[in-house]
Amino acid sequence: MDNSIQASFLSEKFRQTTKSLLGNCRSKSGATKEDFETLRDRKIPTTKTGLCLMDCLFEGAGIMENGKFIRSGMVNSLTAAMKGDEAKIAKLNELGKVCEKELDYKQFPECQTGKKILECLARNGEKYGLEFVNTKTDK
Numbered sequence: 100m101d102n103s104i105q106a107s108f109l110s111e112k113f114r115q116t117t118k119s120l121l122g123n124c125r126s127k128s129g130a131t132k133e134d135f136e137t138l139r140d141r142k143i144p145t146t147k148t149g150l151c152l153m154d155c156l157f158e159g160a161g162i163m164e165n166g167k168f169i170r171s172g173m174v175n176s177l178t179a180a181m182k183g184d185e186a187k188i189a190k191l192n193e194l195g196k197v198c199e200k201e202l203d204y205k206q207f208p209e210c211q212t213g214k215k216i217l218e219c220l221a222r223n224g225e226k227y228g229l230e231f232v233n234t235k236t237d238k
Contacts, residue, residue, distance in 0.1 A: 124155035128210075141233040143217050153213035166212045168202045170195035173216075190227040197223050 124130065134149035144150050157163045161172030174188070174195050181187040198219040207215055221232035 120156065120159040124152050124159065127155050128152040141231070143214055143221075143232060147210060150214055151210040153217070154210050157213045157216065163212050163216060166206050166209075167204050168198060168212065168216050168219075170199040173198075173220075187229070190229060194220065194223055194227045194229060 121135075125135075128134075128148050128151035130148045130152035131146075134144055134146060134152050137144045137149055138153060138156075144153055154163070154166075160176040161169060162176055163169055164172070170192075174192050177191055178188055181191060198216065201219050201223075202215060205215075206212075217232060220229075224231050
């Protein structure tokens with residue numbers, strides 16, 4: 100299989116997996132259209148359904164497991180967004196270490212782990228030139 104066909108196949112498989120994960124998480128969390136819009140706008144959800152949706156997506160992406168942050172999963176799932184930039188991937192790994200230390204394998208209340216992870220990434224990401232949360236207000 101040549102690289103372009105392989106990339107296309109993997110891209111389609113990723114889309115199907117993502118679509119399936121989104122559907123499963125929507126059902127599991129009871130998320131609303133507004134909850135999805137909040138995440139799409141790169142904002143931290145404030146509703147219980149939005150927080151549970153984020154936890155479900157993070158679990159599905161391997162960013163957390165059994166309610167705990169998984170640095171290697173975070174790095175693996177976000178590496179594609181770095182578009183092959185090795186310097187950014189290295190910064191992502193360093194940021195992951197900071198959040199791993201900060202979150203220290205803590206178990207948080209239901210539907211709060213994703214929020215804690217995102218808050219850590221947002222709070223510390225700027226130091227590494229990485230932006231995870233949209234802090235701009237648009238209304």
